[in-house]
Amino acid sequence: MTSKSVLLDRVRPAAEQPLLRPGVDRASIGKLVREFYSRVRKDGRLGPIFAGEIVGDWEPHLEKMTDFWCSVILKSGDYNGRPVPAHLKLKDVTEADFDIWLALFRETAAELFAPEIAAVFVERAERIAASLKLAMFFRPGSAVAPSNAAGSA
Numbered sequence: 022m023t024s025k026s027v028l029l030d031r032v033r034p035a036a037e038q039p040l041l042r043p044g045v046d047r048a049s050i051g052k053l054v055r056e057f058y059s060r061v062r063k064d065g066r067l068g069p070i071f072a073g074e075i076v077g078d079w080e081p082h083l084e085k086m087t088d089f090w091c092s093v094i095l096k097s098g099d100y101n102g103r104p105v106p107a108h109l110k111l112k113d114v115t116e117a118d119f120d121i122w123l124a125l126f127r128e129t130a131a132e133l134f135a136p137e138i139a140a141v142f143v144e145r146a147e148r149i150a151a152s153l154k155l156a157m158f159f160r161p162g163s164a165v166a167p168s169n170a171a172g173s174a
Contacts, residue, residue: 039096040141049133050094051087053142057129058083067121070113093145104149105156116158119150 058079061067075082088099108114126146130139 037096037145040094040138042138045094045134045138047087047091047095047097050090051083053129053133054083054086054090056133057126058086060125060129061122064121064125067118067125070111070118073113074111090142093149094142104153108153108157111157114157116154119154123147123150 058071061071062079085100085102088097089102089104091097092100123143123146127139127143130142130146133139134142
C-alpha cells in the first residue's frame with residue numbers, strides 16, 4: 022500500500038451500510054413513499070409543482086421513488102435514474118420548497134417507523150436535499166461582494 026492510498030483511506034468516508042432491521046423492506050418503504058407523496062400532492066405549494074410534472078397515473082413515479090429509497094436505505098441497486106438532471110429542469114422549485122419537502126418527509130417517516138429507523142431515513146433525506154439544492158441553486162462566483170463601507174465617505 023502506498024502512502025497516497027493510506028492517506029486516501031483516511032480521508033474517504035466509509036460506505037453507508039444497508040439498514041437491515043425488521044420491518045424495513047420494500048413493502049414498508051413503498052408505504053412511506055405512497056404516504057409521503059399523498060401529503061406532497063395535498064400541499065398548497067408542492068402539490069401544483071408535482072401536478073405539473075406528473076400528469077395522470079402516479080404509479081410509475083411511485084415505483085421509481087420506491088426503487089430510489091430501496092437503493093438509498095437497503096442498498097438494493099434498484100434505482101438507475103439520474104435525480105440531478107431530473108430536478109434541474111424544474112424551474113418553479115425554490116430552495117424553500119426543500120424545507121416543505123423535508124418537513125413532510127420527517128412527519129411521514131416518524132409516523133411509520135420507530136424513532137431510530139425514522140432518523141436514518143431523515144438523515145439521508147436531508148443529505149439528498151442538500152445535494153439537490155447545491156446542484157440547483159449554487160452558482161460559483163454569483164455571491165455579491167460586500168460593499169466597502171469604510172472606503173466611502
